[in-house]
Amino acid sequence: MQHAAGMTGTGIPALKNCSKQHIVESFMIKRSLSLFLARRFYGSHGENDKKKASGFAIRIATIGVALGLAVMIVSICVVQGFQNEIRSKLTGFTSHIMVLNDSSFLAPESYPIVADPALLQSLRGISGVERVQCISEKLGILKTNDSYQAISLKGIACADYDTTFLSQHLVAGHLPQFSDVNPSNQLVISQMQADALGLKVGSRIFAYFFEKSIKMRRFVVAGIYQTNMPQLDEHFALTDRATVNQLNNWASDQCSVVEIHLHGMEQLDAAQLAVGKLVNGTSDRNGSTYTHLSIREHPQTSVAISWLDVLNMNVIIILVLMIGVAGFTMISGLLILILERTQTIGILKALGMTNARIRQTFINYAAFIVLRGMFWGNIVGLGLVLLQQQFGWVELDPAYYYVKQAPVLIDPLWILLLNVSTLCLTVLALILPSYVISRIQPAKVIQFD
Structure with a gap:
């Protein structure tokens, strides 16, 4: 009886610990599997895939994200530079x-x-x-x-x-x-x-x-x-x-x-x-x-200061439009990717993978595309801003804009927030379209071929 009691007293916590460990390991395996498949999908677009609709969709989505982020970076840097330049003139003289x-x-x-x-x-x-x-x-x-x-x-x-x-x-x-x-x-x-x-x-x-x-x-x-x-x-x-x-x-x-x-x-x-x-x-x-x-x-100075404040609204409009463009191109690209891989989705479902895990796989897949677009968007956007800062190649009429060259100001915090916001909002926009995966029936798509 003592032996049984001892087993009961020490065995139950051990079983609980094993159960918790098993749950954690199971979660990590499933998460790793989704990430692994997403990487394989992303890396599988070779020369043959460029002829497919998905290859074209990926390029369009990448360009859309890159251009959107580049425009947002240039807009933020130019508006902040302009505001800083005009305010420094107003406060410098008053x-x-x-x-x-x-x-x-x-x-x-x-x-x-x-x-x-x-x-x-x-x-x-x-x-x-x-x-x-x-x-x-x-x-x-x-x-x-x-x-x-x-x-x-x-x-x-x-x-x-x-x-x-x-x-x-x-x-x-x-x-x-x-x-x-x-x-x-x-x-x-x-x-x-x-x-x-x-x-x-x-x-x-x-x-x-x-x-x-x-x-x-x-x-x-x-x-x-x-x-x-x-x-x-x-x-x-x-x-x-x-x-x-x-x-x-x-x-x-x-x-x-x-x-x-x-x-x-x-x-x-x-x-x-x-x-x-x-x-x-x-x-x-x-x-x-x-x-x-x-x-x-x-x-x-009140009119000029009020005018500078209005520029903030213009920037907000540009940011909303550009994030909308990036989100739209990514949604279109994701739907094309899903439709081209319906047979793969059917096989994964037949092997027991849940809809949620498959959705997570394709969202991760799309996130890789977003990150690639953001990389090129940062290169283009910051490159243009640095060129303007160094050489002043965009000139303005001082009679209308109060400056001879388009001023720019690079704020690392704003650039970071812009990148994080673009990634999060674009990926969040993909959640609803990814539910089309739930409508794919393994029996039909596997028999299709």
Whole structure:
């Protein structure tokens, strides 16, 4: 009895373990069999098979997946590059967030605020803020003997202003070391303004400013910039902040706007909320009330930013269409493959293989075709993008597109997500068509031959 009890006590767990192991091994064998057959089917298309409908279907399906993925990669890279280029121009000349006098909303001329060091330090401490800089503005007119041009004169001080963007877009002359203390009487204008007024580097130009009385300043053109964005090039000219503050009768620590630049647009909402909590409703020593404005709300940039956001919808439409094309070609190819191998399917069923395992076999078979198409799609898509990035062979009209060459931006995360999504969605689209296998009867197809 003890022996029997011992067998019962230790034998049942052993049987359970054996049963679990048997189930796992059985599952792995069936899975391996489906994968093995799929590989054999995929590798069996030799020269003789190229004449069959399945060979043609495989080539069409591969080309469909490759072209679809290539178009999606190029679309994503071009749109992201375009958005990045335009946003960098807009934020390079303005900023992501602006702190200003709330009276400036209701008047063409800007009202001053005090650039309090404590306030500037608090703004720099906000998460996502890259830099904080002060600018002064004054509306005026540049006039020659033959023509004139309305401008917004932007006063900067190189000590606290990042001039990287201006240096990158300087096409002639140099960028002076503008100061907030000493007027330089030097001016940086756009290529559009230079062409309209017939100016070049070294030219002298008179500027007129209208308030209660007319103020006149003579400037020397030190540099010419070009961003190819009319909303910037048509209006802005740059000089030192000391000159603009003199024209406005402001103290040296006063300015029109405190510009807040962020590390990226994705941080705009959170940073704008933090800036609003810090400055809205507070006043400087002169009683001027602070407020803030984002690049999405500024009259000179809001339309362009909204337009860039619309491009995201265009990309979504392209992605849906291309995945649809890839899925359609794969469904057509899968049905042809199944119809050409009905006799093989009948034999597998006669040998005891279930419909589910046969469906899995053909879906694996199709997945190999999808992967091959994706391989060539990545080669073609990334190849075209890299060629454009290196040589800029696709040129655009700056008057319409704001850039001379089609910009591209390769984001590895987006490329990875695009590949994974294409594979998953295409394979998922094959599940329903694969159920045609269930309608194949072994007796009929085996007797067919």
